[in-house]
Amino acid sequence: MSLQSDLERIAFQERELTLPEFGADTAWDLGSRLRQMAHERKLAVVIDVRRIGQPLFYTALEGTTPDNVDWVRRKNNVVERFHISSYAAGIKEKIKGHSLTESQALPVADYATHGGAFPLRVTGAGIVGIATVSGLPMRADHELVIEALCALLGRDYAELKLPTE
Helix, strand or coil: CCHHHHHHHHHHHHHHCEECCCCHHHHHHHHHHHHHHHHHCCCCCEEEEEECCEEEEEEECCCCCHHHHHHHHHHHHHHHHHCCCHHHHHHHHHHHCCCHHHHHCCCCCCCCCCCCEEEEEECCCEEEEEEEEECCCHHHHHHHHHHHHHHHHCCCHHHHCCCCC
């Protein structure tokens, strides 16, 4: 596994996991799937599904802290600004050998290039929302969102997941 291969795989995930539509009901379905998966696995995570600028689903499972809420906000800011997943943004910066603070003069207090925030694209409309998980290691945060999107869209997660580390 290399950073470049992960970056290519994430771009593939972003292209393939496109929604036919996105509204409050879709956000609820996706958020509920994420919550059920996290609850069954006893994961301490915060889950946020939103239109750009409008929260539609939010939950904090047992064991999370207010710090997780701030991680969600910071990861969402990355997706809103760059229109790629927060994990892809972090990998790009790591490959270049610097941070968003160094390359873009963005404050670390407002931007987190850690996995977990994934852009929600609608066919013909582009990015309209974000699904975010915070509380696990960043790769696991990212993959939980991918797994839930695959389930929502009837896609085979095994075909879309990142390679095993």
